[in-house]
Amino acid sequence: MTLPTPEQVNAFVAEVYPSAYADGHRCEEMAPGRAVARWLHDPATLRPGGLISGPTQFALADLVLWHLSFTVLGLAPMAVTSDLHITFLRPATGGDLIARADLLRAGKTRIVGDVKLWVDGAPDRLVAHAIGSYARLG
Amino acid sequence: MTLPTPEQVNAFVAEVYPSAYADGHRCEEMAPGRAVARWLHDPATLRPGGLISGPTQFALADLVLWHLSFTVLGLAPMAVTSDLHITFLRPATGGDLIARADLLRAGKTRIVGDVKLWVDGAPDRLVAHAIGSYARLG
Amino acid sequence: MTLPTPEQVNAFVAEVYPSAYADGHRCEEMAPGRAVARWLHDPATLRPGGLISGPTQFALADLVLWHLSFTVLGLAPMAVTSDLHITFLRPATGGDLIARADLLRAGKTRIVGDVKLWVDGAPDRLVAHAIGSYARLG
């Protein structure tokens, strides 16, 4: 399998899951066992206090895990989220949101990844952590 | 504390967190230790295969837990999600999404609730289960 | 498949996983989509303050989910825990610990159950809640 490029991932997501692309989610980096995604800051979606909402953070974590599955399975919608646990660590304010997924395990039926989320420019101040499993289909 | 009505909850959410309201999330029922919410089916947000996306399900689970916190704290944005674990059980297709939150524990600093999600009309076929904690502020 | 009785479950666990039996874990009830287990109170294992420890609660939750898998698969060690999320709700003190598992989903590769834990005699004061997945083998 050839690792898809971020441009290929973005084109694929824009085609098969257009609302995610419209919501400002972008693939930034694809590497063996790793994917990085970005959410383009959109003031219209903020929670009271100017906070980037929990659902926005979840959506980016879920998406970057899908990108991570592409590093294992190639560019095809052959995996669905099985479960995802997200822990919110700090208020998230200010800029774009970045999520980096690292592969913990690619098994026959399940892909498990660890996700760290931060506001662009502050990678040492994580705003959330997620761990999720994708079930391989077919 | 007087239990807020669903109408009061909807008016409050529309004011302080308008994007949630705009995304079609509505409070349906408020009772001691229980809240029920609905997501109005929107084909534009579906995932490949016509599936109601994971982030849409998470957003409704998170929102109904916020509503649940109102049954304890009253109608004020004084609680934030601390962590949420969601397990996807079946493909979710077809109609509105319903989420029912039941209070497991209201402690001094934390409110814990259990959420069951199903497609309207099929309460015996859960599409997801979530458990989440809200941290009380102030 | 015939539903195994609690006596059959206890005999099976004592044979294939003797340390669980030796630690005082017992099957109490087996029903379609449900299993109930008990931990016999053992003062030697308590945490500071006389609390039933988190690991003891986890062990009982994990075991009752295994029993729950027997209601689907029969009496065979053909499932392993895939992930388990436990939320501690109240200090657990005083007596035996009871855990009731309810089946949320039995899929082709995964069995998901919800577990409620309480101290014997106080079913309305949950001390913990767990949700876990078992992966079906073979």
Add this chain to the structure above:
Amino acid sequence: MTLPTPEQVNAFVAEVYPSAYADGHRCEEMAPGRAVARWLHDPATLRPGGLISGPTQFALADLVLWHLSFTVLGLAPMAVTSDLHITFLRPATGGDLIARADLLRAGKTRIVGDVKLWVDGAPDRLVAHAIGSYARLG
């Protein structure tokens, strides 16, 4: 606060929570924002197939998070597990179990840590991952 040494942690745990010490759990390393613990391999506790059981892995993950809380709060039983999510990645067989906890966030009421578990000698083949929160008391 002075960081406690592993010897001090072991002496403290042996005194206030003797069953954990008796079960073969040991503190190996304490550093700012990090703790490492070991479980001494005990064939009597294995699951069918010679596997290190889920509860044994959970107990070590929970304990190393307690050690991690000592790096923040000092050597006192002032924190209790609030929730813990464990994902099993591979069968764990063969030797001692090692768990390393890294601090994700130390807030006013909550300490969150990430735990990686492996069998001694194989740090690149994680057998489990956990994330847990400790609630600060008093």
